[in-house]
Amino acid sequence: MSEKNDLRLSGTADKPVSDLEAFAEPPAVTVEGSGGQSPWRLAARRLRKRRFALFMGAVFVLLVLVMAAAPLWAEHVAHTSPNENHLSDQIDVGGEKINVVGLDGVPIGPTWRGEFFLGADGNGRDVAVRLLYGGRNSLIIGLSAALITLLLGLTTGLLAGYFRGWTDSFLSRIMDILWAFPVILLGIALGTSLALGGLKLGPVSISGGSLAIPIFVIAIVYIPYLARPIRGEVLSLREKEFVEAARAQGMGPFRLIHSEILPNVVSTGLVFFPLLVANAILLEAALSFLGAGVQPPEPSWGTMIDEGVARIVTAPALAIVPGMMIVITVLSLNVFGEAVRDALDPRAKVRIEH
Amino acid sequence: MALFALKRLGSMILVLFAVSVLTFLIFNVLPSGDPAVRMAGKQPTETQIEAIRVEWGFDQPIYVQYEKTMQNMFSGDMISYFNQLNVVEEIWKGVPRTFALAIGAAIIWMAFAIALGVWSAMRAGGVSDGMLNVFALIGISMPVFWLGALMNQYLGFELTQILGFELFPNGGYVEFSVSPFEWFHHLLLPWFALSVLFIGFYSRVLRANILETMDEDYVRTARAKGLSERRVMLSHVLRNSMISVVTLWGLDFAVVVGGGAILTETVFNLQGVGQYAADAIGQLDQPPIMAVTMFGAFFVVFFNALIDIVYAALDPRIRLQDGDTAL
Numbered sequence: 001m002s003e004k005n006d007l008r009l010s011g012t013a014d015k016p017v018s019d020l021e022a023f024a025e026p027p028a029v030t031v032e033g034s035g036g037q038s039p040w041r042l043a044a045r046r047l048r049k050r051r052f053a054l055f056m057g058a059v060f061v062l063l064v065l066v067m068a069a070a071p072l073w074a075e076h077v078a079h080t081s082p083n084e085n086h087l088s089d090q091i092d093v094g095g096e097k098i099n100v101v102g103l104d105g106v107p108i109g110p111t112w113r114g115e116f117f118l119g120a121d122g123n124g125r126d127v128a129v130r131l132l133y134g135g136r137n138s139l140i141i142g143l144s145a146a147l148i149t150l151l152l153g154l155t156t157g158l159l160a161g162y163f164r165g166w167t168d169s170f171l172s173r174i175m176d177i178l179w180a181f182p183v184i185l186l187g188i189a190l191g192t193s194l195a196l197g198g199l200k201l202g203p204v205s206i207s208g209g210s211l212a213i214p215i216f217v218i219a220i221v222y223i224p225y226l227a228r229p230i231r232g233e234v235l236s237l238r239e240k241e242f243v244e245a246a247r248a249q250g251m252g253p254f255r256l257i258h259s260e261i262l263p264n265v266v267s268t269g270l271v272f273f274p275l276l277v278a279n280a281i282l283l284e285a286a287l288s289f290l291g292a293g294v295q296p297p298e299p300s301w302g303t304m305i306d307e308g309v310a311r312i313v314t315a316p317a318l319a320i321v322p323g324m325m326i327v328i329t330v331l332s333l334n335v336f337g338e339a340v341r342d343a344l345d346p347r348a349k350v351r352i353e354h
Numbered sequence: 355m356a357l358f359a360l361k362r363l364g365s366m367i368l369v370l371f372a373v374s375v376l377t378f379l380i381f382n383v384l385p386s387g388d389p390a391v392r393m394a395g396k397q398p399t400e401t402q403i404e405a406i407r408v409e410w411g412f413d414q415p416i417y418v419q420y421e422k423t424m425q426n427m428f429s430g431d432m433i434s435y436f437n438q439l440n441v442v443e444e445i446w447k448g449v450p451r452t453f454a455l456a457i458g459a460a461i462i463w464m465a466f467a468i469a470l471g472v473w474s475a476m477r478a479g480g481v482s483d484g485m486l487n488v489f490a491l492i493g494i495s496m497p498v499f500w501l502g503a504l505m506n507q508y509l510g511f512e513l514t515q516i517l518g519f520e521l522f523p524n525g526g527y528v529e530f531s532v533s534p535f536e537w538f539h540h541l542l543l544p545w546f547a548l549s550v551l552f553i554g555f556y557s558r559v560l561r562a563n564i565l566e567t568m569d570e571d572y573v574r575t576a577r578a579k580g581l582s583e584r585r586v587m588l589s590h591v592l593r594n595s596m597i598s599v600v601t602l603w604g605l606d607f608a609v610v611v612g613g614g615a616i617l618t619e620t621v622f623n624l625q626g627v628g629q630y631a632a633d634a635i636g637q638l639d640q641p642p643i644m645a646v647t648m649f650g651a652f653f654v655v656f657f658n659a660l661i662d663i664v665y666a667a668l669d670p671r672i673r674l675q676d677g678d679t680a681l
Contacts, residue, residue, distance in 0.1 A: 119662070177372045180658075182613035185650045186630070189377065192635055192643055193384040285497050286617055291635045302497075308622075309503045316507065323500035330495035338491075 039267070039344075046343040049090035053339030060332040067139050070132035077114040078126050082133035083096055083297040086124040091115060100124045106314045121304075122311050135325055141214050141293075141300070142281035148219035149226060149276055154269055156223060157230025158257050163237055172231070175224040185223045187283060190217040191292030208297040214287060218280045226272050233265050267344045274337030278330045285326055301326050359663045366659040373651045378420050381644045393435050403525040410435075427645060436639040444630055444642065445649055451527055452626035454537070455618065456610045458545045463552035464603060470553065472592065478565055486557065493554030502547040502621035510543060530651030545624040548615060552606060556599055562593035570594075600662070608657035612650035 037045075047054070074081055090097045093111060100120045101107045107120040117128035160171040178186070181304065198208040199216070206212045237243060238261065246260050281301075287293030288302025296303055301322040308319030390406040392545040407413050430442040449601055470490075474483040510524035522543050528536040567573060568591055576590045577583075606614075616628025621627070631646035 063679050150416045156364070170461055173372070176369055177376055180655045181647065181651045182609050182654060185613035185647045186633065188616075188635065188643060189380045190384070192638060192640075193380050196638060282495075282497055286499060289497075289499050289617070290620070290632050305497070305500050305503070312503065312507045313511075318505060319500070323497060323504070326497050326500065327492065327495050331492060334491050334495050348367055 007127070010242065020324050038200075040145065043267075043343040047339055049337040050342070056332040057336035057339075060329065060336060063135070063329055063332070064139055067132055067135040068347065069127070070136045074126075074129045078117065078129045079115060080126050082130045082299050084125065086120065086126075089124065098182070107284070107311075107318075109317065110229055113214060115199030118321065119270065120316065121307060127321070130299040131301075131322060133303050133327065134304050134322065135329075137211060137298065137300040138281055138284055138302070138326070139329070141211060141284045142277045144215045145218035145222070145280040145284075146273060146276035148215065149222045150269055150273055152219065152263075153223045153272075154230055154265070156227040158261065158265070158285055159233055160227070161231040161234025162253065162257050164235075168205075171227070178221065179224040179228075181221070183283060184286060186221045187217050187287050188290060188292045190220065191287050192232055195295055197291065209298065211294065211298075214284055214293045216289070217293075219282070222276060222279065226276070230265050233268060234261055237261050239263055239323060259326050271337075271341045271345050274333045274340060276326075278333035278337065281326065281330055281333075288321050355667060358666050362659050362662050362666075366655055367586055370482060370652060372656065374648055377644055377648050377651065378423055380647075382416065382419060382423075395599055396556050399543065408562075425642075427648065430640055434634070434639055434641050436634075436637050441645045442643045444674065446646060447628055448625060448627035448630050450530075451624050452611055452615055452619065452628060454530070454541060455544055455548065455615050455624060456607060458541055459548040459552075459610065459615075459618075460607050462545050463549035463556060464599075466549065466553040467556030467560055467599070468592075469594075470557040471564065472587070474557065475561045475564035475568075478561070483561075490554035490558050493550045496550065497617075498547060498551060499617040499621050501550060502544070502618055505543050505547050506622055516551060516597075520526060525621075527622075527624045527626075536678050541624075542616050544624060547622070548610070548618045556602070559602065560595060560599050568590045569593045601665075604661045605658065608654045608661075612653040613646070 047060065053320040067170045070082075079085070084101045091100060091108070091111070092098075098108060100116065101122065101124045102142040105122065107122055107124065108116060111117060111119065116126050118131065119127050121127055121130065156171050156175065160168040160175075181189075194206075194213045194217065195208045198210070199206045199213065208214075243256065243260050246256050251260075284293050284300065285302035285305065288300045291305045291306070294300035294303050296307075305319050305326075308315070308317075312319050375662075390403045390410065390412050392404050411419060414422070423432070427442065430440065433439070434441055470486055474486045477483045500618040505522075506525050509522045513522065514520050514524065520539075523536075523540050526540055528540050530572075532539040544566075573586060573590050576586045613628055613631075615626060616632055618624070619629040620625040620632045627646055627649060631643045634640075634642035
């Protein structure tokens with residue numbers, strides 16, 4: 001071990017540090033951190049220096065706010081709803097009546113006004129409204145799925161790593177099996193099966209077209225990607241002196257996990273979260289594109305690309321625009337997520353299969 | 355070593371069994387819709403549904419159905435619910451196409467990743483490094499099916515209209531035995547579409563590895579003994595930086611063959627294994643999707659076991675891990 005690591009270890013007085021964190025520090029940051037600050041404040045300070053990453057984080061927040069405002073735009077500006085078709089309607093453009101969908105089947109392009117701001121799709125639906133609602137669906141799915149993965153992945157990793165023995169064998173085998181499936185195929189398998197008849201778990205009944213199904217499917221497939229590294233960290237943490245000390249004081253296993261071990265793995269969870277959201281959004285788009293995610297007519301960026309590709313020759317914007325939205329959203333999360341990783345845990349092995 | 359390989363294969367078989375059971379359960383227990391009802395078409399009579407149920411064995415206990423399904427799959431007798439085609443034969447038709455796509459893409463993404471990774475590590479902190487970083491991040495943020503669809507449309511279709519000849523074909527697959535040139539020609543766009551994400555990801559990993567390795571003592575030693583910078587870079591830094599990347603390469607190759615290529619195949623209409631499953635989603639035709647899911651997971655599990663055994667053969671330390679000190 002080199003001197004910089006020793007420095008770092010003694011530098012954080014108020015909170016025990018995991019192996020990963022201890023070995024993680026690049027020298028430049030170590031000197032800055034040796035003043036005895038809390039790791040969180042240190043991370044926040046490092047993050048503040050990443051101007052571009054913060055800007056991209058702000059872009060993501062802005063996207064969330066804009067998508068959340070979808071109903072406002074639909075009701076007060078566009079005066080339509082995402083699934084309402086205007087196939088036989090005409091609109092007034094510069095005193096001229098124009099069909100929303102031309103006789104040749106080509107929908108109108110952007111009007112840059114309230115109604116049909118970005119034009120119409122092949123079914124005469126308002127693209128701008130669908131883009132907002134679709135984005136809302138994509139973000140709801142991405143954020144909820146990542147949150148569920150985070151909770152279940154942390155729980156699984158903590159239990160398997162702390163209790164070892166048969167608990168570990170059992171949970172790890174389940175993770176191995178889930179891990180064996182390529183994520184997209186497991187997503188398709190679960191997505192098609194659940195979309196068929198919905199899900200009935202005791203009193204809870206979810207219909208086949210519900211957003212809860214892609215959320216559930218995506219949350220499940222990513223659990224091993226978080227649970228495995230967490231388990232590894234917990235395995236080494238549980239042998240540390242501070243855990244032993246707590247145990248010797250008579251602390252029960254669950255309180256011990258909660259108050260001694262959890263705080264040391266939370267940073268790994270936080271490092272994963274933005275990247276989980278990004279990948280969940282990409283997986284949702286892929287599943288919806290294939291017909292195993294969000295079910296039509298309900299919009300999502302993935303289903304919109306699917307519908308757009310069918311008309312790419314006559315109305316290419318229908319496929320290009322939702323794709324651009326995905327790229328911007330996922331890019332903002334990836335850039336921000338990378339900075340969060342560098343700030344909290346630069347050596348974290350974050351790897352999520354696409 | 356032989357014992358290690360045997361143990362690894364033993365655990366592989368257990369995982370394969372569990373994977374097959376889980377896949378079977380996903381398709382036969384989760385959907386509350388009755389496949390017999392869907393197969394009977396619109397407004398079927400109760401007797402028609404019952405007849406289908408008996409014919410396909412849906413009335414049997416679940417473990418009998420599992421046994422029958424596995425038997426059908428391995429003897430090649432599995433039949434699609436909707437077009438009555440043999441599922442196993444259809445998958446075998448797609449296998450060479452999927453492999454052609456995956457192998458070519460893997461070579462391309464590795465070559466580009468090495469070139470770009472070395473380039474940006476040598477210029478770390480510079481303008482070109484920053485630019486490459488941005489491109490890499492954009493690359494890993496793009497949905498591959500969207501990128502593929504746009505490439506197919508603009509480079510495959512519109513560019514042909516403008517140029518008057520096919521620089522890139524507009525999707526489709528040509529058998530190697532029919533025309534090696536057309537085979538290559540038709541795979542070019544799909545190879546690159548599939549590679550973009552991995553080039554972005556691998557070049558970043560490699561760059562970080564190289565920067566880390568350059569700090570190692572043995573690199574300083576190599577420099578101190580007067581080796582040329584080129585020699586140091588190639589035989590000391592790059593060699594050691596490649597280890598984890600090559601491991602990733604094996605794992606990702608397995609995942610791409612096992613199902614990761616599904617979107618690229620579908621967008622470029624290559625008719626590979628993945629597309630076979632994708633086409634079945636629309637009809638909710640379960641046997642093809644189930645068989646392809648098992649095919650994918652089996653391939654991933656098998657290939658991972660293979661990688662482990664090869665690594666153990668190369669590096670004795672691996673054989674001694676996981677408490678197998680007796681080996």
